[in-house]
Amino acid sequence: MTNAADRIAVSTWSLHRMMGTTYPHNLDTLEVGPVTEAYGPVNESLLDIPSAIANHGINRLEIVSFHIPTRDKVYLGELKSALAAVDVTLQTLLIDAGDISDPLTSDRDTRWIASWIETANELGAERARVIAGKQKPTRDALDLSVKKLTELADGNAGSAVRLTTENWFDLLAEPGHVNFILDKLDGRVGLNGDFGNWGGPTKYADLRAIFGRAETCHAKASFVDGTLDEADYAACIEAAEAAGYKGPYTLIFDANAPHEWDGIAAEKAFIEARIG
Template identity: 45%
Template sequence: MTTNEQRARVSVSTWSLHRTLGDPEFYGVGQEIPVDTHHKGASSLLELPERIAAAGIHTLEICHFHLPTLDPVYLDELKAALKTAQVELFSLLVDDGDVTHPRDGERDQAWISSWLRVASALDARCMRVIAGKSAPTPETLERSYQAVRQLAQEAREQGIRLMTENWFELLSTPEAVQTLLNRLEGEVGLCFDFGNWEGEDKYTRLTKIASFAESCHAKASFTSPFVVDGEDYTRCLDITRQAGFAGPYTLIYAGPDDDEWQGLAIESSLVQPYVE
């Protein structure tokens, strides 16, 4: 069971606008926000809701490291900007932490947990976390299960749906994804990412986990500036359709050209038939 609105829609991640935001530096567990790398782009994070709404997109996902401060006043300003632009904050993407690390797992879990306060302050529907960076074994899957289940309980208490993703080594196979999510019995949703798996059997592997998807990171492969591998993108989109997916298709642009808005427009045109 999910707590999310079951409606297909186009969404965008702030990762797709990383250059527009001025390439702010990534930071993770135990690190301070690199404040001096923020506020150098063509748009600020506070301005993005209005800009994406003007592009016809009304759902957003924010990477944790794109927040220039965690000051409550700033978070209130960002929440207000989202509301004014009528943009839904679907998810806060917490892009670091390894709850399966044998030494630092508890530390990392506490760091991930601290972001629930931020997600709640921003009225995010969900928060997506990394299930683990260790190779999938019975022991690491058990550590992940215990940690993620606890995080999911904490998230529920704040009205937030916890999500994870087929990302990093722990969830690098469909079998590992199935094992973890089946054991969690619906307590945690899946962000289904096209771009994290490669190889000749990519589509077979993605098909095996598509039924778990509550959101989709729709990343196209650009073979050259503004030239998309349309066959690959369509095959991935078809997998979601066949699985009955009804959630946000979050556009992920990481193409070679710096005009991120144009890249997103190309991706959006390909996704549009799947949300109509």
């Protein structure tokens, strides 16, 4: 990616209050769940989002799976057309449930995730991000995750959709376990690095330890009384860039203030000023 504009994306999660509704997952079925008015009235539907972000100067989008109201092929075609109409790239379908590291649910959740990878293919997404697991990082849990991620990669063989996972939940709560999983998978699954999932005194060193392998980034900023925490955000970006990260920064806004578009604009301007 050669310029700052090409390195900016946004997630539907950053607009979840504007979108209003979600479709919560039930992993016992492959059907999309019933609509839930989780965040108030609907101001923008998912089909409106590509045009909305394009109007704000962003041309890369990540969609969270629970924002998709149906996996009917006609609807998926409409969503794909809405993206193409404004030249917005679907960077990642974020498959936001499942625990393949739990032996009690691993087989079920792997099947469920595989069905959503098919949806990513239907939509022409560049990537599908899956959760490596939520269990404590015992060797058994790590090995089970590797086994199931390998199965998912095998099932997606030959596809243009790249599978990635993320430094998220207990299983991948430190760099050593992230690198263990990625090493075992030998390049078959990539990494989405997330600024907001780790904390503590080693946060920035830990991010540097994985961002050399990251292909995408969830660039979540903290806001205090509506004001972006510039020191933390700058340190996160510096850690990623110092590690050699060259991919897109997906703006993640999840604060009570300011307004969602204002928060997204603040993150965008801050990042572009540092990577331009």
